[in-house]
Amino acid sequence: MPGKNPLFSEPLHVGRPNLGDRTRLLSRFEDLLDRQWLTNDGPYLQAFEAAITECLGVRHCVVVCNATIGLQLVIRALNLQGEVIVPAFTFPATVHALALEGATPIFCDVDPNNHSLDPREAERLITPQTSAILGVHLWGNPCAVDALDDLAKRRRLRLLYDAAHAFGCSHAGRMIGNFGDAEVFSFHATKFLNSGEGGAIVTNDDVLAERLRRLRSFGLHQGEVVQLGTNAKMTEFCAAMGLTSLESRELFIERNRENHAAYQSALAETSGIRVLFPEQNAGNAQYVVVEVDAQQAGITRDDLCRALHAENVLAKRYFWPGCHRMPPYARVFEATGRRLPHTDRLCERLLQFPTGCSVSHLDIARIGNFLQGLVARLRRAA
Numbered sequence: 001m002p003g004k005n006p007l008f009s010e011p012l013h014v015g016r017p018n019l020g021d022r023t024r025l026l027s028r029f030e031d032l033l034d035r036q037w038l039t040n041d042g043p044y045l046q047a048f049e050a051a052i053t054e055c056l057g058v059r060h061c062v063v064v065c066n067a068t069i070g071l072q073l074v075i076r077a078l079n080l081q082g083e084v085i086v087p088a089f090t091f092p093a094t095v096h097a098l099a100l101e102g103a104t105p106i107f108c109d110v111d112p113n114n115h116s117l118d119p120r121e122a123e124r125l126i127t128p129q130t131s132a133i134l135g136v137h138l139w140g141n142p143c144a145v146d147a148l149d150d151l152a153k154r155r156r157l158r159l160l161y162d163a164a165h166a167f168g169c170s171h172a173g174r175m176i177g178n179f180g181d182a183e184v185f186s187f188h189a190t191k192f193l194n195s196g197e198g199g200a201i202v203t204n205d206d207v208l209a210e211r212l213r214r215l216r217s218f219g220l221h222q223g224e225v226v227q228l229g230t231n232a233k234m235t236e237f238c239a240a241m242g243l244t245s246l247e248s249r250e251l252f253i254e255r256n257r258e259n260h261a262a263y264q265s266a267l268a269e270t271s272g273i274r275v276l277f278p279e280q281n282a283g284n285a286q287y288v289v290v291e292v293d294a295q296q297a298g299i300t301r302d303d304l305c306r307a308l309h310a311e312n313v314l315a316k317r318y319f320w321p322g323c324h325r326m327p328p329y330a331r332v333f334e335a336t337g338r339r340l341p342h343t344d345r346l347c348e349r350l351l352q353f354p355t356g357c358s359v360s361h362l363d364i365a366r367i368g369n370f371l372q373g374l375v376a377r378l379r380r381a382a
């Protein structure tokens, strides 16, 4: 709830959509309405898939209605059963997709430096029941893809990536989308690139791609049902939106990177409040991840979050709590007696700040001034 005289009269959100060229989008809507082709492998869907394939340099792109369903389709297409090693420090969709498909998530701690799956921890968790590793390129930071690739090959495991945050990011000059057996992007409204709702599975595996296409559409192949399948199709409206967003991706990246740099300088002098991942040259900078050291700052992460909300700065506690502490998984995890110290620490300390095309440098400077003043007052009072 905002206070009496908030710093911003309108709320500043984390996850305000980056919008592409509105005129082009509306003309595409007109066009698809004129042609009366609204879904089922329409021309915008095909154009969107082709553009993603080219942009990422992958062999196949199967666009779907959201990333959660995308993950489920890959898990099903690869017939993953038994145990799958996955971080608990992620959005619950990653883990739900496994559980919904009948696999058992085995929670693994993350590397505190990049917030993604720790390959050494993952190796310790492998048992004869393990079928796969599911990494998450959190905040667009690539997982330790080389180490995970080596591990998966040595132990004959499937390797998947939840790349929901990582469209447009790269590792050692290679675009995210080219690692593991398959990677899944999200095009939800809050993502770097959005189609309202949507997602894409990309893979360099021809057989897997074909299976995914059939799974996406009722198990149909040339009009005949040849396997089990669901409805995971994206509409032409969403595909037109995704295509239009894709055309503006350079602009989105530029704005995000500028905002990231602006936050770094605005918070440089604020003790205990630090912007993580300053180097965004290979990332999409869609997340401004801030770590709060309560002792240094004189305020806890949660109190800071409340103070920002009172000023209409709607910072978010992504991700809290860890999935291992959520009702569907907590009891089973507790029974193992295992702990995820890095995950727990990050869940208690991180805060996401508003960014994207609707946030200006002036907004960021005002947020920086407010936080500097707040922390200085708290330190004087201590």
Ligand code: T4K
Binding pocket: 013, 014, 015, 016, 017, 066, 067, 068, 069, 090, 091, 093, 094, 136, 162, 164, 165, 185, 186, 187, 188, 189, 190, 198, 199, 314, 318
């Ligand atoms: N894997 C990972 C690692 C993910 O982060 C996600 C999704 C997935 C998989 C699954 O992808 P999808 O199946 O969704 O394609 C949001 C999103 O709903 C979710 O897609 C996203 N991650 C997650 C990180 O964030 P909430 O519950 O925090 O969203 P919500 O509705 O509170 O929106 C956040 C803020 O964004 C709002 O305060 C206002 C702003 N907003 C939101 C929408 C929807 C807008 O300004 N306009 C909008 O249209 O989960």
